[in-house]
Amino acid sequence: MRREVGVAVIGTGFMGKAHALAYRAVPYAFPDAAQPRLVAVADINEAAARGAQAQFGFERATRDWRTLLDDPAIQAISITTPCSLHKEMALAAIAAGKHVHCEKPIAPSAADALAMMEAAQAAGVVTQTGYNYIKNPLLELARSMIAAGELGDITSFRGVHAEDYMADPEIPYNWRVDPENGAGALAEIGNHIIGLSRFLLGPIVEVNAQLETVNRTRPVAPGAQARRDVHVDDIARMIVKFGRGCSGSIEANWAATGRKMQLEFEVFGTRGALVFSQERLNELHYYRVGDDARTSGFTRIEAGPAHPPYSNFTVAGGHQLGFNDLKTMEMAGFLNAIESGTPAHANFHEAWEIQRVVDAAIRSSIEMRRVTI
Amino acid sequence: MRREVGVAVIGTGFMGKAHALAYRAVPYAFPDAAQPRLVAVADINEAAARGAQAQFGFERATRDWRTLLDDPAIQAISITTPCSLHKEMALAAIAAGKHVHCEKPIAPSAADALAMMEAAQAAGVVTQTGYNYIKNPLLELARSMIAAGELGDITSFRGVHAEDYMADPEIPYNWRVDPENGAGALAEIGNHIIGLSRFLLGPIVEVNAQLETVNRTRPVAPGAQARRDVHVDDIARMIVKFGRGCSGSIEANWAATGRKMQLEFEVFGTRGALVFSQERLNELHYYRVGDDARTSGFTRIEAGPAHPPYSNFTVAGGHQLGFNDLKTMEMAGFLNAIESGTPAHANFHEAWEIQRVVDAAIRSSIEMRRVTI
Amino acid sequence: MRREVGVAVIGTGFMGKAHALAYRAVPYAFPDAAQPRLVAVADINEAAARGAQAQFGFERATRDWRTLLDDPAIQAISITTPCSLHKEMALAAIAAGKHVHCEKPIAPSAADALAMMEAAQAAGVVTQTGYNYIKNPLLELARSMIAAGELGDITSFRGVHAEDYMADPEIPYNWRVDPENGAGALAEIGNHIIGLSRFLLGPIVEVNAQLETVNRTRPVAPGAQARRDVHVDDIARMIVKFGRGCSGSIEANWAATGRKMQLEFEVFGTRGALVFSQERLNELHYYRVGDDARTSGFTRIEAGPAHPPYSNFTVAGGHQLGFNDLKTMEMAGFLNAIESGTPAHANFHEAWEIQRVVDAAIRSSIEMRRVTI
Amino acid sequence: MRREVGVAVIGTGFMGKAHALAYRAVPYAFPDAAQPRLVAVADINEAAARGAQAQFGFERATRDWRTLLDDPAIQAISITTPCSLHKEMALAAIAAGKHVHCEKPIAPSAADALAMMEAAQAAGVVTQTGYNYIKNPLLELARSMIAAGELGDITSFRGVHAEDYMADPEIPYNWRVDPENGAGALAEIGNHIIGLSRFLLGPIVEVNAQLETVNRTRPVAPGAQARRDVHVDDIARMIVKFGRGCSGSIEANWAATGRKMQLEFEVFGTRGALVFSQERLNELHYYRVGDDARTSGFTRIEAGPAHPPYSNFTVAGGHQLGFNDLKTMEMAGFLNAIESGTPAHANFHEAWEIQRVVDAAIRSSIEMRRVTI
Structure with a gap:
């Protein structure tokens, strides 16, 4: 019989809802996985907590996340609050013996x-x-191809995560630009492309970065005349070295006008190359050295049954996965790891490694030098 | 308080599972919609029924779909069996006062x-x-733009639904090519592009079609030497007239090597044009007459919060919907229609209109003439 | 030593200039080909003739094309006038023993x-x-792959030539819509996609067509109130059978808002498929059956040195050919055929076959039946 | 009357032929420009010189480029030899009063x-x-839009020039990797993307670069066992600041497996963004802030008559320019500048500025620090 894992979610914003939605989808997409029991949801805004309870069917709602700690029905806690709150919550949850999923940046x-x-x-x-x-089946394909040597020796990586949700200088000062939550674009979306590069190629060991604040002031409130200085980056540009020996570049940019989800990379090896953009998350482009010159080129691989666990969502090729499906895969992996007592991925060790790159990039930018990690 | 609708699903194949998955997702994506109670699942294969019960949490499983009819807890029945069984099941369900969702072709x-x-x-x-x-928010945008005259007078439609899942002549004879289920590619995927053309432009009133069987025999069983004649189409090509006055072409093809989901259209009007492919279901391309010639062209619209109900799934643009999300929208619409007593879409009336086009296309092909509907 | 071929061009419009430009480019792109000597240019508008003479360096200009006929320095004549004039000019040129290049439609x-x-x-x-x-090296690749059986048995063709240069109903009545020049979009651009289908797959033997006039009247002159009825098609839609056994669809449409050069096709076979659009003329997309399911898909082939005569224009891959380069290849082929006494392609025999399809399509549309060719 | 400019070309390789081809095309594409008279071609390989003479119709051929210097028929000299020879040749030509076109890197x-x-x-x-x-009409459009403020304040630039022609480690040691010709990929193709960034945004004033040699040895000759150390870069990655205030990243990579012409950029501003790739040189993608959220997105602009001098090559949109057409535009500009006595672009001043970035990048990489220019 499948083990049940009692879960709680702290936070009911974008990611809080994404966690709840994913937990709810796990039983149907991954019937053989450990199954979540949605015990409790916490939000400092009690109405929000009750709203999420009603929407997602949590057994209870609370405005005090600390009440989750001694609830024996809860084995795992999802922390989806702003970054500045992660440490306190995670340490408390760990101290209470709970398994912890914490949103990035950790x-x-x-x-x-x-x-x-x-x-x-x-x-x-x-x-x-x-x-x-990184839960995308096509990125798991990319990782496994690289690991198996199908691209030969990797010679170069080029990664970007660019969006435009902070491009407008009239967006008021908010938690996203509060240094208490870490760096700006670098921390928030740079995390993703750094994490993706790590997923594909392993750890980064040196970084040469320049961070830049494009919108140097923001209104203190919507429509306000008064403005407040911004001290976090809108754009971070990095030249990096990977422990495996190759180098690359990485850009994080949340002021990239027109871009909604330009999380993309190109990785080149001596025997092949892969190109991917989250803008078309159901496609991966693959070039193989040695094919007939008449007909060689980048092949557009479409996600399908050959790419597990695609078929857990739809048995037919071409039907396409969406963002929430990726989140469901992630939560199923978390629950399975709890059940089996094996590490989940990306776990706190990996998140720490990623955060070390973020920290090193900040230091590199300030000290105007390459920083070894 | 939200009304609960007791539902049952007949069939546990691709679409049976898609219905169950979608019913399960409705409460979380559409918390304000009527909510499904998953009462029963039926499959002639009892193990399959029990498997689906376990996976999706139906209250009971049965190998006899007729037991659903007098179950007062069931208000609605999803019929996902092969087409040849639809009529008997639907009529029985209707006679029992059940609301009916029946997969296409009806x-x-x-x-x-x-x-x-x-x-x-x-x-x-x-x-x-x-x-x-057609539940895709970008197609609702397309429909509304056409209805509002943003494309001007429509002058032409070009539609295709091509896949390759029946391209291999060694796929054995199966229910898909059994004429009891209607035509072949025309019925199975032609239905979708005919339905999509109807959704955008209204009913077709004349059809000039040629159906073709490419794979004229198939093995009687996997690997069998003996072969059986195939009498349904692999490809259907149509020239059509819409009641609104414009004309177009439509192709259905399940032997289109390499294509996994080429459900696509181009619609041209005097003031603009739209181009769409389900291969990239989160994109719609729009050309507007009168823009500055220097910078005019087709604009790639990415699905986002401006396209309801996108935000029911993820609040941020660029995150992308998947196939199962479309199905969730569909089932939410069905449940809401039941609650409000208003018609759902596409309903049996619309499905009948689409089927009339299919029938007319078959007749046109046989009689080698244009057929008025 | 390379033989010189004395050439004359009749007409100085879009195509007249394209011929002259191409003749001028032949010596440099095809130094081993027979070489043109630009003897004369003719245009009923004498100033236009003189302008072309000056621009392209013809030895003489004339307003009377008949003066070309008995000029012994001229071995070949390019006819680029409106279609209604082709026959008279071509027959006269032939009678005078000249080799003839005549623009399409012939x-x-x-x-x-x-x-x-x-x-x-x-x-x-x-x-x-x-x-x-069809002179595009990538289309020669396509043709040769089909001929060599690399796509297996061809099962379907889908071809389109759509542009929007006649979409605006306020474009005045002009020679393009004068029935003396043949059908409308069908004759003018349908010719290209019919010719391309022939190039790839051989002759069409049956056609089922519907022609449609979208803009039924046009101003008699720019800005005029008075309007004149239009009797030629803006859109032609065809279902066709090829002599080799497969079928397909073809559309010609010069009212396709937003499209500038949508000359495209998809051809499916039992072992592979090819997809092409003139919008990206330096790319051909190829799917091969039997590739590893993990990494199969359509491969984007970029024109390069593996595709002769690409290297006659630039020795490095990725540099790309333009329209005028295609025309240069065409004229080089014409000159070489003259020198060697072998047929050029497409020659009048092939053009006649294409025109027979056009005629059959018109008859099919009028008589509302399939027409055998 | 149009002035004639006597020209000579030194070198008959890829670029030597491209110059000759372009000079030959100028009269027909730019009849109003100054016109070239192809006086002489020089190549140390006399057979090559004679071959080019025959192919392109130069009046004479020579193996000694110095004989061009005192030829009064020659007003302008194209230098297309390896970079290490440029200075000597250019200085001699200048000393002889010749106008000079010198290939990049200068x-x-x-x-x-x-x-x-x-x-x-x-x-x-x-x-x-x-x-x-940069002669591409769509890039002139990009430049003019930026200059006119249509993108608002520029916030970021991301540029790449990646190809794979040196990816194979078995390509023998040759002039490309000889430090006498400057850096490797940085000098050869980095030049293009640095030049393009300059064309769009003005000079770079600071660079933070890391150069990398991926293929550290190469065979001394084709198939040789013996190998020779390579001291130039295969990949150069740069973070740059522009004098106008914005920053960006630039990559040059000639070991980018699968890429044939990935010369591309994205430029983001507060009011819009532009995206371009030379892989599809007839397209420019434009996003404009403030458009209706329902229908906004990147617009694919296709090169056409609205983008001079497109129409000098073909009067109809959608027909597409090729690489040689760009070169023709360049040479026409050179000849016109000679005639009018105004600066050509990019001229030696601009090339020097670009080369300063190259030098600064090398120094930055060696000294591991940001270098101000």
Whole structure:
């Protein structure tokens, strides 16, 4: 019989809802996985907590996340609050013996991430961080092709995560630009492309970065005349070295006018290349050295049954996965890891490694030099 | 308080599972919609029924779909069996006062569809047929732009639904090529592009069609030497006239090597044009007459919050919907129609109109003439 | 030593200039080909003739094309005037023993085309018609792959030539819509896609067509109130059978808002498929059956040195050919055929076959039946 | 009457032929421009010189480029030899009062480029360097939109020039990797993307670069066992600041497996964005802030008559330009500048500025610090 895992979610915003939605979808897409029991949802805004309870069928709602800690029905806690709150919540949850899923960025600093990771290791709990995009079956294909040497020796990586949701200088000062939550675009979406590069190629060991604040002031409130200085980056540009030996470039940019989800990469090897953009998440482009010159080129691979766990969602090729399906895969992996006592991915160790790159990039930018990690 | 609608699903194949998955997702994506209670699942294969019960949490499973008819907890029945079984099941469900969702094609013939439609009208039950692709928010945008005259007078439509799942001549003879289920590619996927053309432009009133069987024999069983003649079409090509005055072409092809989901159209008007392919279901391309010649062209619209109900699935643009999300929208619409007593879309009336086009196309092909509908 | 071929061009419009430009480019792109000597240019508008003489360096200009006929320095004549004038000019040129390149459509009717072809055959002169797009090295690749069986048995063809240069109903009545020049969009651009289908798959033997006039009246002059009825098609839709056994559909549409050069096709076979659009003329997309399911898909082939005569224009891949380069290839082929005494392609025989399809389509549309060719 | 400019070309390789081809095309595409008279071609390989003479119709051929210097029929000299020879040839030509077109990179070092620029200025001759891609009418559109403020304040630039022609480690050691010709990929194709960024946004004033040699040895000759160390870069990655205030990233990579012409950029501004790739040189993608959210997105602009001098090549939209057409535009501009006595673009001053970026990038990479230019 399938084990049930009691779960709670802290936070009811974009990611809080995405977690709840994904937990709800796990039983149907992954009937053989451990199954979530939605015990509780917490939000400092009590109405929001009750709204999420009603929408997603949590057994209870609370405005005090601390009440989750001693609830024996809860084995796992999803933390989806702003980054500045992650450490306190995660440490408390770990101390209470809970498994923890914490959204990215895991913490405003690598030091905090390390503390969280070490606490979790000491407590023996399962951890996961929300690098949902890497759950894409086509990216698992990419990772496995690279690992199997199908691209030969990797010679170069080029990664970008660019969106435009902070491009408008009249967006008021908010938690996204509060340094308490870490860097700006670098922390928020740079995290994804750094994490994706790590997923494909392994850890980064050196970074040469320049961070830039394009919108240097923002209104203190919507429509306000008064403005407040912004101290976090809108754009981060990095030249990086991977431990495996190759180098690459990475850009994070949340002021990229017109771009809604330009999370993309190109990876080149001696025997092939892969090109991907989250703008078309059901496609991966593959070039193979040695094909007949008449007919060689980049092949557009469409996600399908050859790419597990695609078929858990729809048995026929061409039907396409959506963002929420990726999140469902992620949560199923978390629950399975809890059940089996094996590590989930990306876990706090991996998140800490990613955060070390973020920290090193900040230091590199300030000190105007390459920083070894 | 939200009304609950007791539902049952007949069939546990691709579409049976898609219905169950979608019913399960409705409460979370559409918390304000009427909510499904998954009462029962039926499959002639009892193990399959029990498997679906376990996976999706139906209250009971049965190998006899007739036991659903007098179950007062069931208000609505999803019929996802092969087409040849639709009429008997739908008429029985309607006679029992159930609302009916029946997968497409609704019936092997327009006469059967008409009987189903008339029975439903007489009984006053809500009906729906599974034209799930038209639930795409970008296609609702397309429809509304056309209706509002943003493209001017429509001058031409070009539609295709091509896949390759029946391209291999060694796929054994199966229910898909059994004429009891109606025509072949025309019925199975032609239905979708005919339905999509109707959704955008209204009914077709004349058809000039040629059906073709490319794979004229198939093995009687996997790997068998013996072969059986195939009498349904692999490809249907049509020239059509719409009641609104414009004309177009439509192709259905399930032997289109390499194509996994080429459900696509181009619609041209005097003031603009739209181009869409289900291969990239989160994109719609729009050309507007009168823009500055220097910078005019087709604009790639990405699905986002400006396209309801996109935000019911994810609040941020660029995150993308998947196939199952479309199905969830469809089932939410069905449940809401039941609750409000208003028609769902596409309903049996619309499905009958589509089936009339299918029938007319077959007749046109046989009689080698244009057929008025 | 390379033989020189004295050439004359009749007409100085779009195509007249394209011929002159191409003749001028031949020596440099095809130094081993027979070389043109630009003897004369003729245009009823003498100033236009003189302008072209000056621009392209013809030895003389004339307003009377008949003066070309007895000029012994001229071995070949390019006819680029409106279609209604082709027959008279071509027959006169042939009678004078000149080799003839005549722009498409070769004639307003197949009967005229036949007369022209027979006269040329009797006179033993080389002929060519301006199906320039088929000179694309990637289309030669497509043709050769089909001929070599690399796509297996061809099961379906879908072809379109759609542009929007006649979409605006306020474009005045002009020679393009004068029935003396043959049908409308069908004759003018349908010719290209019919010719392309022939190039790839061989002759069409049956057609089922519907022609449609969308803009039924046009101003008699720019800005005029008075309007004149239009009797030629804006859109032609065809279902066709090829002599080789497969079927397909073809559309010609010069009212396709937003489209500038949608000359495209998809051809499906049992072992592969090819997809092409002139909108991206340096790309051909190829799907091969039997590739590893994990990594199969359509491969985007980019024109390069593996595709002769690409390297005659630029030795490095990725640099791309333009329209005028295609025309240069065409004229080089014409000159070489003259030198070697072998047929050029497409020649009048092929153009006549294409025109027979046009005629059959018109008859099919009027008589509302399938027409055998 | 149009002035004639006597020209000579040194070198008969890829670029030598491209120059000759372009000179030959100028009269027909730009009849109102100054016209070239192809006086002489020089190549140290006499057979090559004679071959080019025959192919392109130069009046004479020589193996000694110095004989061009005192030929009064020659007003302008195209230098298309390897970079290490540029300075000597250019200075001699300038000293002889010739106008000089020199292929890029203009010189192995900025110091050499400066000497060449200063000599030209002192002599009052017209200069040009072969940044042919920027002649694309769509890039002129991009430049003018940026200049006119249509994108608002520019916030970010991302540029790449990646190809794979040096990816194979078995390509023998050759002039491309000889440091006498300057850096490797940075000098050869980095030049193009640096030049393009300059064309669009103005000069770069700071660079933070890392150069990398991926293929550290190469065979001394085709198939040889013996290998020779390579000291130039295969990949150069840069973070740059522009004098106008914005920043960006630039990559040059000639080991990018599968890429044939990935010369591309994205430029983001507060009011819009532009995206371009030379892989589809007839398309430019434009996003405009403020458009209706329902229908906004990147618009694919196709090159056409609205983008001069497109119509000099073909009067109808959608027909597409090729690489040689860009080169023709470049040479026409050179000849016109000579005739009018105005600067050509890109001239030696601009080439020197670009070369300063190259030099600064090399220094930055070696010294591991940001370098101000």
